[in-house]
Amino acid sequence: MAGMLEGKTALITGAGRGIGRAAALLFSAEGARVAVADQMAEGAAETVALINKAGGQALAITADVTKPGEVASMVSAAVSAFGRLDCAFNNAGIAGYQVGGAGKKTAEWPEEAFDRMIAVNLKGVWLCMRAELE
Numbered sequence: 001m002a003g004m005l006e007g008k009t010a011l012i013t014g015a016g017r018g019i020g021r022a023a024a025l026l027f028s029a030e031g032a033r034v035a036v037a038d039q040m041a042e043g044a045a046e047t048v049a050l051i052n053k054a055g056g057q058a059l060a061i062t063a064d065v066t067k068p069g070e071v072a073s074m075v076s077a078a079v080s081a082f083g084r085l086d087c088a089f090n091n092a093g094i095a096g097y098q099v100g101g102a103g104k105k106t107a108e109w110p111e112e113a114f115d116r117m118i119a120v121n122l123k124g125v126w127l128c129m130r131a132e133l134e
């Protein structure tokens with residue numbers, strides 16, 4: 001790798017699997033120390049184990065991005081561990097099928113499903129950005 005992120009730190013949400021995990025491994029391979037955040041503690045720990053095995057440095061953080069207190073603690077934990085925060089990838093998100101919307105037309109969606117999508121995919125990203133920018 002090119003060492004593009006040498007000396008940098010990164011926080012990635014939803015990094016317990018999927019795209020977030022792949023990004024965490026790539027950020028680490030580029031030299032970043034990575035805060036691996038997810039609401040699933042086990043997934044975050046597995047990602048950290050993969051990074052450590054590859055010779056990188058990472059920290060697992062359990063946090064739900066819809067909860068402002070957990071988001072604040074997540075960012076504090078990353079800054080405490082690494083002394084700074086340079087990059088963030090606010091990747092945690094859900095798809096329609098995860099809230100019972102699979103195959104449903106717009107007018108058929110339950111209101112609670114719509115609210116949950118907005119809470120995670122929109123407000124969750126803003127809550128993270130607000131804390132990270134501070």
Ligand SMILES: NC(=O)c1ccc[n+]([C@@H]2O[C@H](COP(=O)([O-])OP(=O)(O)OC[C@H]3O[C@@H](n4cnc5c(N)ncnc54)[C@H](O)[C@@H]3O)[C@@H](O)[C@H]2O)c1
Pocket residue numbers: 013014015016017018019020037038039040043063064065066091092093094095120124
């Ligand atoms: N995979 C695709 O084809 C695709 C396409 C378009 C958009 N996306 C979006 O990209 C992102 C990642 O996709 P993926 O396929 O890796 O998804 P995924 O479901 O495999 O992984 C998402 C991760 O986010 C975590 N997460 C979900 N809600 C959370 C919350 N409230 N707080 C903290 N963590 C939470 C989950 O625990 C999971 O580890 C999602 O936002 C998804 O909607 C994915």
